[in-house]
Amino acid sequence: MAKTIAEINEKIRKGKAVVVTAEEVIDIAKEKGIRKAAEEIDVVTTGTFSPMCGSGAFLNIGHSKPRIKLGGGKVYLNDVPVYTGIAAVDVFIGATALPDDDPRNKFYPGEFNYGGGSVIQELVAGKDIRLTAAAYGTDCYPRKKLETLINIRDINEAILFDVRNAYQNYNVAVNLSDKVRYTYMGVLKPNLGNANYCSAGQLSPLLNDPYYKTIGVGTKIFLGGGIGYVAWHGTQHNPTALRGDNGVPRRGAGTLAVIGDLKQMKPEWLVGTSMLGYGCTLTVGIGVPIPILSEEILRYTAVSDAGILAPVVDYSEAYPQREPDILGEVSYAELKSGHIKVQGKDVPTSSLSSYLKAVEIASILRKWIEKGEFLLTEPVAPLPGVESGISSKPLKERPIAE
Amino acid sequence: MNVSRRIVLHFPPNMTGQPVVCRLVKDFGLTFNIIRASVSPGQEGLLILELSGERKNYDKGIKYLTETGIEIQSLSQDVVRDEAKCTHCGACITICPTEAFALEPKTRKVLFDHNKCVVCGLCVKACPPRAMILYF
The missing domain is CATH 3.30.70.20 (Alpha-Beta Plaits)
Incomplete structure (x- = not known):
């Protein structure tokens, strides 16, 4: 029954492609069996909507008159510092950047109400952004100061380029200590007061293609409400993580680097986010279509929350000290029931990843494909898989000799 | 005049072992309804109370609570x-x-x-x- 992406695209063009979400495919596969489901279904759409710190955007703001060399200077967007160590009027705004005068955790826990993620959201929303710059001045770029409003409509390029998004599985965070811990996994109450998780589980892109058989460099995706592409494997990509019998990683494993034109994205899918006592970030909406090229690929997409396990990690001691210990494994079905058992205790669960929005993303992508507006792309290179032997390495510190 | 207010009490760890609510009743004649309690000895605690009584006694009770080092947050x-x-x-x-x-x-x-x-x-x-x- 093997299909090709070209054949599927032909059906999409004719408006005849059968597209279902990664949630819908579970029951279809149960009802009709893998073989029949694989014959009938052409594309399975996935989705995730989570805080993703590895996000940011390159902006080319255009040349002022007289010219200013922002490269090597200091530039702020709405008081949030941006990276300038590149070409004359290109800057990079990172999701976790904070205004210089933000008190951070000096008043613990810091609130982190506004940062790079917020600027990106406002930019996408079409709001004017305040740019202030100080440069050193050169013969060809004489100007030393610049203060202006900029708008995404007027600047040359605005490119979302996230170096690590869409983590394939993630830790479940708990707190074994006797005081509240403020983490990137949310507020963790003492003595196993709660357990926070952050994955769309059965809808999550890489959990539906565990061995990266269809998702590769060049895969066209839903990104921030618009169109984007997989640019590379993400940083900390760890394909050799422990896997279950179904091939699904039981630890944080693969990641994606993604890229897309920010100008066609939407503020409801790129949301500036604040983690109490931790910092700022950006919640990103990503949806990846999976072409059903074979029965094997359909079987992977039919994975349900019960078949995906995540490790429970203590964020008061084991995580900060980089100890490998885990407190056990739980399935996303258990996590979504509202309670899990950790060390014999019944612990209520919270999610940082919005399943409601993940369903919405997978449904939007399905509609785009059904209407013939979104064609699939053939990856131009695969993501490193298990056979690459690549694993995410810890930092080995070495003394600096004088 | 009687008052009835909802308040949130944040207990520092050294206070959680003490019979604070008991004193509100015994010494100030107030009545209470616990809406939510999360208090264990030696840890930071949280107690949400509906506290009722005569105005004069209510104010005295709140003064007592403040003096113990408990942080009071009003719910109005x-x-x-x-x-x-x-x-x-x-x-x-x-x-x-x-x-x-x-x-x-x-x-x-x-x-x-x-x-x-x-x-x-x-x-x-x-x-x-x-x-x-x-x-x-």
């Missing part, structure tokens, strides 16, 4: 959700001491029951997209 405010900002992630669910947030099982939509909210404000800063707003 309101918490609302900015529906446009809420992403329905669910981070608030285990933060709320009165279980005012719940997931609709089928859609995984986060429901906010305003009637269950005691306006402690814990969700306001814990909400990642800052969708919960505290009105004074």
Whole structure:
């Protein structure tokens, strides 16, 4: 029954492609069996909507008159510092950047109400952004100061380029200590007061293609409400993580680097986010279509929350000290029931990843494909898989000799 | 004149072992209704009370509480959700001491029951997209 992406695209063009979400495919596969489901279904759409710190955007703001060399200077967007160590009027705004005068955790826990993620959201929303710059001045770029409003409509390029998004599985965070811990996994109450998780589980892109058989460099995706592409494997990509019998990683494993034109994205899918006592970030909406090229690929997409396990990690001691210990494994079905058992205790669960929005993303992508507006792309290179032997390495510190 | 107020008491760890509420009753003649309690000896504690009694005694009771080092927060405010900002992630669910947030099982939509909210404000800063707003 093997299909090709070209054949599927032909059906999409004719408006005849059968597209279902990664949630819908579970029951279809149960009802009709893998073989029949694989014959009938052409594309399975996935989705995730989570805080993703590895996000940011390159902006080319255009040349002022007289010219200013922002490269090597200091530039702020709405008081949030941006990276300038590149070409004359290109800057990079990172999701976790904070205004210089933000008190951070000096008043613990810091609130982190506004940062790079917020600027990106406002930019996408079409709001004017305040740019202030100080440069050193050169013969060809004489100007030393610049203060202006900029708008995404007027600047040359605005490119979302996230170096690590869409983590394939993630830790479940708990707190074994006797005081509240403020983490990137949310507020963790003492003595196993709660357990926070952050994955769309059965809808999550890489959990539906565990061995990266269809998702590769060049895969066209839903990104921030618009169109984007997989640019590379993400940083900390760890394909050799422990896997279950179904091939699904039981630890944080693969990641994606993604890229897309920010100008066609939407503020409801790129949301500036604040983690109490931790910092700022950006919640990103990503949806990846999976072409059903074979029965094997359909079987992977039919994975349900019960078949995906995540490790429970203590964020008061084991995580900060980089100890490998885990407190056990739980399935996303258990996590979504509202309670899990950790060390014999019944612990209520919270999610940082919005399943409601993940369903919405997978449904939007399905509609785009059904209407013939979104064609699939053939990856131009695969993501490193298990056979690459690549694993995410810890930092080995070495003394600096004088 | 009688008063009845809802208050949130934040206990420092050294106070959680002491019979504070008992003294409110015995020494000041106040009555109380515990709305929510999370107090264990030697740890930071949280107690949400509806405290009633004669005005004069009520004020004395509050003065006593303040002197013990317990932080008192009044509940004469309101918490609302900015529906446009809420992403329905669910981070608030285990933060709320009165279980005012719940997931609709089928859609995984986060429901906010305003009637269950005691306006402690814990969700306001814990909400990642800052969708919960505290009105004074």
